[in-house]
Amino acid sequence: MTEILHRVGIDLGDRSYPILIGSGLLSNSAIFAQCPKATQAVIVTNTTVAPLYAAQLQAALAAHYPQVRQVVLPDGEAFKDWATLNQIFDHLLGHGCDRKTVLFALGGGVIGDMTGFAAASYMRGVPFVQIPTTLLSQVDSSVGGKTAINHPLGKNMIGAFYQPRLVLCDLDSLATLPAKELSAGLAEVIKYGPIADMAFFTWLEQHMDALRQQDRAALAQAVKRSVEIKAWVVGQDEKESGLRAILNFGHTFGHAIEAGMGYGHWLHGEGVGAGMVMAAHLSQRLGLVDAHFVARLTRLIERAGLPTRGPVLDAQDNAGAYLSHMRVDKKAEAGDIRFVLIDGPGKAVLRSAPDALVREVIATCCTPAA
Structure with missing residues (x-):
């Protein structure tokens, strides 16, 4: 059952967007009607989260996007780097994704940061949606548009400010959190x-x-x-x-x-x-x-x-x-x-x-x- 418990707005003029907090959000296709329209949607996730939630999200998005694909990255802060970021770009270019393609960040802070940076950079900017599945990403990294990858000399030193179109905090996803x-x-x-x-x-x-x-x-x-x-x-x-x-x-x-x-x-x-x-x-x-x-x-x-x-x-x-x-x-x-x-x-x-x-x-x- 879908239940939106709270709605918080980020007030940034034409870059404003809502943050929805509740249960059953991930698998409810009606919620995604408010996302940008496009022919293609790309779910960016990792090897830990994909088996748990990617199928649910893909099914929900299929009602709105003719093509829904997944990019599954290795899990962990150690992979928040150029090489892993390029896997996203390789997929987008390899499948002919255009400027309207919507990226969906399904995972914790690492996935959110890298997906946001990829969205800010690909074709100089494509829309993306944050679907944080960890408590840390729900209360912090998914909100506010800070995106980045790490450099061996410093954390989050290479990135961009780029706001998502929507943030969905599904509390159900916290049940699988260690x-x-x-x-x-x-x-x-x-x-x-x-x-x-x-x-x-x-x-x-x-x-x-x-x-x-x-x-x-x-x-x-x-x-x-x-x-x-x-x-x-x-x-x-x-x-x-x-x-x-x-x-x-x-x-x-x-x-x-x-x-x-x-x-x-x-x-x-x-x-x-x-x-x-x-x-x-x-x-x-x-x-x-x-x-x-x-x-x-x-x-x-x-x-x-x-x-x-x-x-x-x-x-x-x-x-x-x-x-x-x-x-x-x-x-x-x-x-x-x-x-x-x-x-x-x-x-x-x-x-x-x-x-x-x-x-x-x-x-x-x-x-x-x-």
């Missing part, structure tokens, strides 16, 4: 509290057990509120010239962990979880928050099943390794690292910090590998 992936998604949910809404943070403290047990009502509320906050931020600053950077709370440290460990060793949300703790400690050292806030955030991240300590990237100079990776972060300017910090609970600020202070935080918050 517990570790669910926890990774909760990192992106938790971040919205410290940067924008401490009432939501309190709600998360009260409902964390229900979320980890996949309570449907709790998940629907968490996705809705997360998307509302992100929609508001993106509506103010689509291309991250200022305000939107606050959505990267914990990500500067987290991206360093991912790049330093090798993409795929830590899930993105795991890096963000430990990264938020590190950013909170840095905020405290700068006098922006107190120890109680840091402890409260750390406790919630731990309850979400996420790491609260970063790994050691280099046994000789761990802080140096972190700093080296963070200097190529997209928020860095002329080599000056800028962190999203908490300027009092519920308010974020983007600012730099002395390397010596950052080194202290890394020394405090990292644990040697067992």
